[in-house]
Amino acid sequence: MDKQAVRHTLEQLAAFLELKGESPVRIRAFRNAARAIAGYPADLAQAADSDALRRLKGVGPATADLVRELLHTGRCSALDELREHIPPGLVEMLRIPGLGVAKVRQVHEGLGIESLADLEAAAADGRLAALSHFGAKTAENVRKGIAYLRQSSDLRLFHHALDETEAVRRALEALEGVLRVEVAGAVRRRCELIRELALVAVHGGNGAGAALVQRLGVASGVTEIAGKTGAVTLRFTSGTVVDVFLATEAEFGLCWIRATGSPAHLEQLEARARTAGGSLDAGPALSDEEGVYRSLGLAWIPPELREDEGELQAAADGSLPRLIERRDLRGFLHCHSNYSDGTVTIAEWAAACRAEGYEWVGITDHSESAAYGGGLRAEDVVRQHAEIDAVNRDAGGIRVLKGVEADILADGTLDYGAEVLDRFEFVIGSIHSRFGMSEAEMTRRVLTAMDDPHLAILGHPTGRLLLQREPYAIDLEKVLAKAALRGIAVEVNADPHRLDLDWRAVRRARELGVTVSIGADAHSTGGITNGAVGVGIARKGWLEASQVLNTRDADAFLALARRRRRAG
Numbered sequence: 001m002d003k004q005a006v007r008h009t010l011e012q013l014a015a016f017l018e019l020k021g022e023s024p025v026r027i028r029a030f031r032n033a034a035r036a037i038a039g040y041p042a043d044l045a046q047a048a049d050s051d052a053l054r055r056l057k058g059v060g061p062a063t064a065d066l067v068r069e070l071l072h073t074g075r076c077s078a079l080d081e082l083r084e085h086i087p088p089g090l091v092e093m094l095r096i097p098g099l100g101v102a103k104v105r106q107v108h109e110g111l112g113i114e115s116l117a118d119l120e121a122a123a124a125d126g127r128l129a130a131l132s133h134f135g136a137k138t139a140e141n142v143r144k145g146i147a148y149l150r151q152s153s154d155l156r157l158f159h160h161a162l163d164e165t166e167a168v169r170r171a172l173e174a175l176e177g178v179l180r181v182e183v184a185g186a187v188r189r190r191c192e193l194i195r196e197l198a199l200v201a202v203h204g205g206n207g208a209g210a211a212l213v214q215r216l217g218v219a220s221g222v223t224e225i226a227g228k229t230g231a232v233t234l235r236f237t238s239g240t241v242v243d244v245f246l247a248t249e250a251e252f253g254l255c256w257i258r259a260t261g262s263p264a265h266l267e268q269l270e271a272r273a274r275t276a277g278g279s280l281d282a283g284p285a286l287s288d289e290e291g292v293y294r295s296l297g298l299a300w301i302p303p304e305l306r307e308d309e310g311e312l313q314a315a316a317d318g319s320l321p322r323l324i325e326r327r328d329l330r331g332f333l334h335c336h337s338n339y340s341d342g343t344v345t346i347a348e349w350a351a352a353c354r355a356e357g358y359e360w361v362g363i364t365d366h367s368e369s370a371a372y373g374g375g376l377r378a379e380d381v382v383r384q385h386a387e388i389d390a391v392n393r394d395a396g397g398i399r400v401l402k403g404v405e406a407d408i409l410a411d412g413t414l415d416y417g418a419e420v421l422d423r424f425e426f427v428i429g430s431i432h433s434r435f436g437m438s439e440a441e442m443t444r445r446v447l448t449a450m451d452d453p454h455l456a457i458l459g460h461p462t463g464r465l466l467l468q469r470e471p472y473a474i475d476l477e478k479v480l481a482k483a484a485l486r487g488i489a490v491e492v493n494a495d496p497h498r499l500d501l502d503w504r505a506v507r508r509a510r511e512l513g514v515t516v517s518i519g520a521d522a523h524s525t526g527g528i529t530n531g532a533v534g535v536g537i538a539r540k541g542w543l544e545a546s547q548v549l550n551t552r553d554a555d556a557f558l559a560l561a562r563r564r565r566r567a568g
């Protein structure tokens with residue numbers, strides 16, 4: 001890590017503190033230190049390991065320690081902890097050219113906006129322009145800035161990619177001569193990070209394809225079109241770039257398969273067709289995917305599985321899983337309320353979850369040690385539980401469960417201790433601090449926490465934040481094996497910034513017989529859609545409904561926590 005990288009980290013730290021509304025003195029101190037270090041004339045690593053850096057003007061002992069951690073481990077635990085409790089959408093907004101921390105805070109506090117998609121909507125519908133110090137010109141610049149971000153970073157998070165693809169899909173659907181438009185590509189496979197967006201558009205054939213290409217070229221918002229007949233690439237003023245595959249109804253099945261599968265999956269399909277003495281394209285035109293797979297002696301393969309991870313074999317011998325679906329989820333859990341860093345009251349959570357068809361909702365605010373996340377003191381817990389009891393009395397049609405997201409402390413004990421933890425109906429244990437431990441230390445920390453009979457669910461097991469923070473070092477195999485042994489559920493955290501466990505590890509958890517809990521980690525009712533995102537990852541991990549904890553009714557869900565406590 002060089003001086004410029006250290007400077008960048010310190011500046012980020014200052015920006016995050018400012019987003020949190022911390023004291024201006026502390027913020028200025030980090031900015032000064034960043035400048036001093038960028039201009040330091042000698043070797044920084046040497047200075048950090050000796051006393052020279054501590055004595056440098058503008059750099060105090062605390063910052064010097066932080067720089068040494070950065071140089072030795074490449075990480076900054078102070079930054080990691082802060083990041084844990086700032087809505088990730090706000091961090092993304094900081095990357096919009098010209099927006100800056102003060103305006104991001106204003107947008108968050110004034111309009112309650114926490115995501116790029118919401119910000120883009122507010123820029124379009126005039127809410128942003130109406131904020132003081134904003135105006136139409138700034139709103140327009142924000143819109144352009146979001147477009148610029150999209151163009152400059154080709155990898156994006158699943159939910160952003162889905163929003164972008166859906167917007168284009170709806171626009172194309174309205175075009176004359178389009179019979180049908182379907183989402184394809186990595187979005188349809190529900191990958192956690194998406195590079196390319198793809199759609200399939202169906203036309204009437206006999207020259208209708210060429211006519212459609214012409215119409216696409218002049219469609220509203222399109223600035224550029226490349227390619228012809230079979231597939232075109234469209235570029236929009238919003239910055240979105242989409243590949244559109246064109247097919248007649250008769251060709252649709254194969255075209256959708258080609259536009260969806262990972263390259264490795266498609267290669268396997270080709271190989272199978274060759275072994276049978278043909279090729280994918282030489283077969284008869286087939287209008288549906290089932291027909292194409294059937295012609296190869298295969299059952300239809302759900303798009304999430306088309307990754308060349310053994311799905312062809314399973315489709316050939318009839319052993320594909322019956323994948324979980326959104327409607328299988330009976331409970332919504334891992335919700336933060338206004339008792340900690342969420343924005344929603346208990347009653348609002350109950351109403352939102354009932355409206356989405358859930359039977360129960362598990363509230364899990366932060367525990368006391370999570371100072372950044374507004375963790376609850378023991379006396380707040382009493383208040384919160386009385387409120388939950390009242391909501392359960394008054395609100396029909398949904399049951400609110402008393403849960404907690406307790407910090408797994410550095411020594412592996414759970415925050416609060418047994419006496420307070422006993423008051424909760426279930427406990428998620430998560431790591432929110434000291435991410436820089438060695439693999440051996442971190443693994444020991446988590447395994448120790450799993451010995452506590454209060455721990456029912458292990459929250460976001462690797463701590464990753466997609467495109468922002470790598471997972472911490474941990475021996476997942478040991479953790480999953482212990483979860484299976486002890487009957488502890490492991491979370492698929494469905495916050496689209498996390499999607500942790502990774503679906504590849506979900507597959508391993510499934511093999512080991514671990515029960516998976518889909519946790520929304522929602523801080524506002526906007527997070528209600530995380531449930532479906534989590535189901536996508538569970539499906540990618542080959543999970544069936546019976547393997548997912550929140551497909552059970554409330555009593556069966558709580559039985560897991562009770563069984564754990566009795567075992568202790």
Ligand SMILES: [Zn+2]
Pocket residue numbers: 405430432459460
């Ligand atoms: Zn957490």
Ligand SMILES: [Zn+2]
Pocket residue numbers: 334336405521
């Ligand atoms: Zn959480």
